Amino acid sequence: MGIEVNNLNAWYGDLHAIKDINLNIPKNQVTALIGPSGCGKSTFLRCLNRMHEVIEGARVKGEILVDGEDIYGSNVDPVTIRYRIGMVFQKPNPFPTMSIFDNVAAGLKLNGMRNKKKIREIVEQSLEAAGLWDEVSDRLDKNAMGLSGGQQQRLCIARTLAVNPEIVLMDEPTSALDPISTHKIEELVHRLKENYTIVIVTHNMQQAARVSDNTAFFLNGEVIEYNTTKHIFSNPSDQRTEDYITGRFG
Amino acid sequence: MTSQSLSARKVKNVTMIGLTVIGTILALIPLFSIFAYVIARGMPAINIDFFTELPKPLGEEGGGMVNAIVGTLIVVGISGLIGIPVGIMSGIFLSEYGRNRFGRFISFLTDVLLGVPSIVVGIFVYVLLVLAMGGFSAYAGGIALSILMIPAVTRTTEEMLKLIPSHIREAGLALGLPKWRVILFIVLPSATRGIVTGVMLAIARVMGETAPLLFTAFGNRYWHSSLSDPIATLPVQIFTYAISPYKEWQAQAWAGALTLIVIVLIFNILARVITYRKNH
Ligand SMILES: Nc1ncnc2c1ncn2[C@@H]1O[C@H](COP(=O)(O)OP(=O)(O)O)[C@@H](O)[C@H]1O
Ligand SMILES: [Mg+2]
Numbered sequence: 001m002g003i004e005v006n007n008l009n010a011w012y013g014d015l016h017a018i019k020d021i022n023l024n025i026p027k028n029q030v031t032a033l034i035g036p037s038g039c040g041k042s043t044f045l046r047c048l049n050r051m052h053e054v055i056e057g058a059r060v061k062g063e064i065l066v067d068g069e070d071i072y073g074s075n076v077d078p079v080t081i082r083y084r085i086g087m088v089f090q091k092p093n094p095f096p097t098m099s100i101f102d103n104v105a106a107g108l109k110l111n112g113m114r115n116k117k118k119i120r121e122i123v124e125q126s127l128e129a130a131g132l133w134d135e136v137s138d139r140l141d142k143n144a145m146g147l148s149g150g151q152q153q154r155l156c157i158a159r160t161l162a163v164n165p166e167i168v169l170m171d172e173p174t175s176a177l178d179p180i181s182t183h184k185i186e187e188l189v190h191r192l193k194e195n196y197t198i199v200i201v202t203h204n205m206q207q208a209a210r211v212s213d214n215t216a217f218f219l220n221g222e223v224i225e226y227n228t229t230k231h232i233f234s235n236p237s238d239q240r241t242e243d244y245i246t247g248r249f250g
Numbered sequence: 251m252t253s254q255s256l257s258a259r260k261v262k263n264v265t266m267i268g269l270t271v272i273g274t275i276l277a278l279i280p281l282f283s284i285f286a287y288v289i290a291r292g293m294p295a296i297n298i299d300f301f302t303e304l305p306k307p308l309g310e311e312g313g314g315m316v317n318a319i320v321g322t323l324i325v326v327g328i329s330g331l332i333g334i335p336v337g338i339m340s341g342i343f344l345s346e347y348g349r350n351r352f353g354r355f356i357s358f359l360t361d362v363l364l365g366v367p368s369i370v371v372g373i374f375v376y377v378l379l380v381l382a383m384g385g386f387s388a389y390a391g392g393i394a395l396s397i398l399m400i401p402a403v404t405r406t407t408e409e410m411l412k413l414i415p416s417h418i419r420e421a422g423l424a425l426g427l428p429k430w431r432v433i434l435f436i437v438l439p440s441a442t443r444g445i446v447t448g449v450m451l452a453i454a455r456v457m458g459e460t461a462p463l464l465f466t467a468f469g470n471r472y473w474h475s476s477l478s479d480p481i482a483t484l485p486v487q488i489f490t491y492a493i494s495p496y497k498e499w500q501a502q503a504w505a506g507a508l509t510l511i512v513i514v515l516i517f518n519i520l521a522r523v524i525t526y527r528k529n530h
Contacts, residue, residue: 054423056349083426093417097439107425110435156421163425 002027002197003048003167008062010040010047012055017043019221021062025214030189030198032208032229035218036244041201042090044218045169048199049085050078066167083111086165090172092152094144094159101140103155107163122162130158131188150181157188161196168192170200174207186211205245209233217241285511292508295501300509305471305487308496315506317473318487321388322513324474325467325483326457328392333399333456334449340400341407341445346433348408363401371397372462380466386480391467395456402455406448410441443525450521454514460485484510 003025010018017040025031033041046052047060050071064071071081094103102109104123113119123140127133132154136147144155153173160168170189174182189198189211202208208215209229216226217238225232225241236242299314306313344357375394380386414437422432438445463469467481469490474481484506491503 049424051420051424054420079426079428081426082424086426087424089417089421089424091417093421095418095421095436095440097442106422106436107427110422110425110427110431159421159425 002029002066003199004063004065005048006063006065008044008047008064009060010043010052011059012043013057017221018047021223023216023223023226025197025199027197028193028195029213030193030200030211031214031216032212033199033201033216033218034203034205034208034244035224037203039218040221041218042171043221045087045171045199045201048167048169049087050081051087053078083107083163084165085167085169086160086163088153088156088160088168088170088173091176092149092156094147094152094155096143096145098144099141100136100144100147100155103144104158104162107159111163122164123158126158126162127155129161129192130154131184132158148181150177150184153177153181153185154188157185161192165196167197167199170198172201172203175203182207205233205247217244219244288504288508288511291501291504293505295498295505296508300502300505304473307471311498313502315482315484315487315502315509317470318482318484318506319509319513321467321470321474321482322457322484322510324477325388325391325395325463325481326453328388328477329395329399329456330449330453332393333396333403333452336396337400337403337449337452338407338445340404341411342433342438344404344408345411346429346437360401360404363397364405367461368398368459369461369465372465375462376465383478385478386466386468388467388474388477388479388481391463391481391483394462394466395459398456398459398462399452402452403449406452407441407445410444410448411437413444414440446521446525450517454517457514457517458485458510460489464489484513 003023005021005023005025008018008021008023009016021044033044035041043052046054048064050060052058052060060072062072066081066085070076071085095106098106101123104126105119108119108122124133124137127136132151135151136155144152147155153176157168157173174185177185186207189200192198193213200208200212212229214227215229215232217224217232217236217240219240225236225238227237232241233245236245242248299312300316301314301319302316303312303314304317305315340356340360344353344360347353348357371394375390375397379390379393383390418440419432419437422436423429427436463483463486467483467486469486470480470482488503488506488510491499491506494500
């Protein structure tokens, strides 16, 4: 059932950043958003879990159906949407005052979960799922800022998984990381799609080709082309898509 | 690069370092001379009695300021009980919810309040509270000091919260946490260190205030029997004794000043220890 985007528009004040986008994102697949910097990939992604409106002066119009229900419906609480649709940011952003354990547990504890045993279980599972457990199991009570950038990013993924979202949005999750950490996260994305629907923004064409099932090419706030990744990379129908993926611009 | 310009740079470098060192020393001279002078004048009158006895009537030897020391802690305690929560809450409001007309109004008010002379606050509380309640009291003193404390705590809290990068807030929101929980349990703890330091500075500042207490807490030669009574405080006691013509009272005023400085110092050190522990 996935995500169905209908006539989506988004603004920053007067700046029309997302223009009339229609897109169907299938369940349990990885969908990549590519395009030159400033074309609206992050903005679009943030519309998908109602994070766009957090920014002052930002506005959204249109419809996004998740399992048939409009997340912009008038009686929908954005907080519950964000609980169901998790997000990993470009720069790793662990909570600086918390331990590794508390970072992963934050979404549970601060939403009122009290059962210590259950929390422990979920934290361990999430760290396992994020491929970080072996590296941190002996120092869960240490501050999260002591981890490397790649570990911090996987910690942020674990933190997102801990609240058990249906959809995981990732905004250039590897752009600040070294090749080895990047590789680990790509493998992780591949494994995660079994249980989650994943939308990933990337400016790295090889990454899109490696990890995604579908690719949307963005330009100036519009979707120029959307198809299976295989199709987009082997036989793009739009000249601009071809120019971009062959590196002629962007 | 010629050797001449290199040596010219070295000269400039040494000159700059020299100037900053001189500046630092100039700034420290008054601090240390005040400290040395207060110790020198205050120590002779410091003894056990000073910390355990009430003031003696005029003409009698000895006596102490125990009521004023305790009184200062009580009045500052009352002001903290009011000023710290109110200040922190308005700081949170200004930083997290204040981007609107009401926020700008509160911000303006805070600036005004920061600039109000403390004696004006004293008169204000005197007219509004002391006259209405029918007398000087520890409460009135604490409220006067809290009015001085609130804008300072508000500003520090606001500034410390604004230093926390927005991606920390976004990380919390993206977990599906309500905004108030993100602020209370994620943003605020990240700013504890700065806020605690700011609060301690605000406490230290009001601890030495004299003028507003003359109109509100007034002073008392004996123990206060309740918080609705006039209460002795160190600054007022120092003031009274220092302007008196009696040698012994003047000596006790210096001892009081030394005590006040040490209490403020203890507060500052405590703040450092607390925040240091939290961060390591
Ligand atoms: N917080 C913001 N305030 C104002 N304009 C913004 C903000 N974030 C992004 N924009 C603008 O919106 C457009 C799309 O940006 P973005 O979605 O970040 O692009 P991308 O992620 O594809 O690089 C750009 O023109 C950018 O300058
Ligand atoms: Mg972006």
